[in-house]
């Protein structure tokens with residue numbers, strides 16, 4: 001099953017949560033880093049596919065976004081602490097902003113980010129939702 005192992009490396013990063021793991025201290029970073037801030041030269045980083053599950057570390061409700069995101073306001077932007085150890089900033093979808101709590105368990109989902117102008121290009125990326 002070599003292909004399943006290799007597979008994710010060929011998928012663009014926006015469809016996967018690819019972070020870096022330091023082989024020296026074991027810390028995980030997202031987005032990817034070149035150098036471990038703890039170990040500097042001593043540390044060696046390797047790509048790691050994050051599982052995309054974690055807990056809400058902190059969050060805020062955005063009521064007055066830029067024009068581009070007006071139609072989806074209010075919405076929740078959170079820092080999620082992944083089970084893998086990294087913290088990432090992401091939007092929380094499929095929820096009432098009032099129901100979101102620190103410590104809620106969340107999982108990654110793929111969602112449309114925007115439809116771009118006349119060429120109709122649609123971008124997708126990862127977001128998170130609260131686990132039921």
Ligand SMILES: [Zn+2]
Pocket residue numbers: 022023024025026027036037038039040043
């Ligand atoms: Zn390190």
